[in-house]
Amino acid sequence: MTASKLSGVLAPVLTAFTARAELDADRSVTHCQWLLQNGCDGLVVFGTTSEANSCSVFERYDFLEKLVSAGVQPERLMPGTGCCSLKDTIELTRQAVQLGCAGVLVLPPFYYKQVSVDGLFRYFSHVIEAVNDERLRLFLYHIPPISMVPIPLDLVERLRDRFEGIVAGVKDSSGDWAGMQTFLQFAEKGFDVFSGSEEYLLPLLQAGGAGTISAAANVIPGTLQALYQDWKPAGADQQQTAIKKISTVLRSKPLIPSLKAILAKARRDASWKDCRPPLIALSLKEEEDLFAALDNAQFEWPEFG
């Protein structure tokens, strides 16, 4: 059973910036449209890969409006709305629900570390009660290597008991397969588990998960979609192995600048390399190494019309 309409391959979409670190909405919208036309089932705008937490609430609010105005169906969108600040999280979540988005992906508040499960429960409860909309589908974002604040299993249990149907799933970017499996105990009850890395797509689907929200989907959406379509036959293992090779190369250098370097080359648009500080573009040497390693891993370069 699936809690939301979204499953399969979702991309946490790269955000385009100018050389002066301004958000470039037009180029970002174009990338979103390309992803949906080339294998993505849905889009997580404002994920970690989107440099979302380097953007202001206003920039995020404004871009989501523009994306929907540009004709991207909100049913395909699961914006990231989790901020450190309770108020900001409420505001962005409310907007997403009102626009008709399929769901929202919500980080735990990530400034204070080693906070209690009680404190996290109150935080998420407060967000859900403030938004106060039956249409809300909230996905918990478990990414301890970056947030440093995990989503504990007992938090999931308490939130699902209290807000059944609203607390709809989890994105697990822990990189810990054993932990990911523990979230799957809720899958039968309509709780969608997405892997945060393409590397776990096949085993997660085999175990009852919903799909992947994968940074690599920014550059290999078709490859991931092919695996998602065909994961039951025997050939799927080989597809997953090929994806893992590419995944390993992508993660051998800073991931977001690497993905942007690939887009810049494939689109012949060097401005795609620009990140917002504190992230910075790869050096030319790093780019060369990355591209050579990708070729060795039989990476199929994305094509743009």
Added chain:
Amino acid sequence: MTASKLSGVLAPVLTAFTARAELDADRSVTHCQWLLQNGCDGLVVFGTTSEANSCSVFERYDFLEKLVSAGVQPERLMPGTGCCSLKDTIELTRQAVQLGCAGVLVLPPFYYKQVSVDGLFRYFSHVIEAVNDERLRLFLYHIPPISMVPIPLDLVERLRDRFEGIVAGVKDSSGDWAGMQTFLQFAEKGFDVFSGSEEYLLPLLQAGGAGTISAAANVIPGTLQALYQDWKPAGADQQQTAIKKISTVLRSKPLIPSLKAILAKARRDASWKDCRPPLIALSLKEEEDLFAALDNAQFEWPEFG
């Protein structure tokens, strides 16, 4: 030599919230005024102890306006203005400068971990260039246990070379005395080093530091000011030892809820216990233990007229 007008005992001021987690500006202003009248040389509004990153940019903007309108001199203020988002940091920093604040305390962008010194340099450079005001005095906020993103020494060197006079000091909340001393190499050149804990006030002053920005200053401003006034005589060691005892008790439980419990009791205003999620108030048992331990440590309860 001191880079800013502020030195001595600064409090990262507690922020009052209502039971519904709304920022209570009136009670927060009253606390700020009490601190300035009872031993604080200056106030860091929007520090870690202030739960600032649990507040929205608008709430922070609005509260600083109110504080200055209420008659608190901006020359006594060093607001925290560091957010994950470049834009937010610029906006809050610009406001503080325009209001005439003595300085700003700026966290590194803290969502992405293991970012490069180059990336951090570009971030801070971008903030300083965007604010573009000679009056700016920027203090770097080194608090790796919470931000998980440190302020490396070579970042300080590069920023000081590029923005002499503007990059004015550091607050070191690492708890690492050896590291704190390395920042002192810049003290002669007009770079103010503040310890993030009252526990290092005396050794830091002896080594050429500027003072402390201490959570405990919320409840023992007079005790800390007494040490600051008298740190040269032989008796100072005993004062520092007494402060360390209290400090140890305060940090034996979650620090911010502990400080709020003390204020609530001393002010006979239970609403001071309220925190904004993810932080939560101490349990009654924790409170009892805390108060008993404080009495054992010869804690002098703050008095309110």
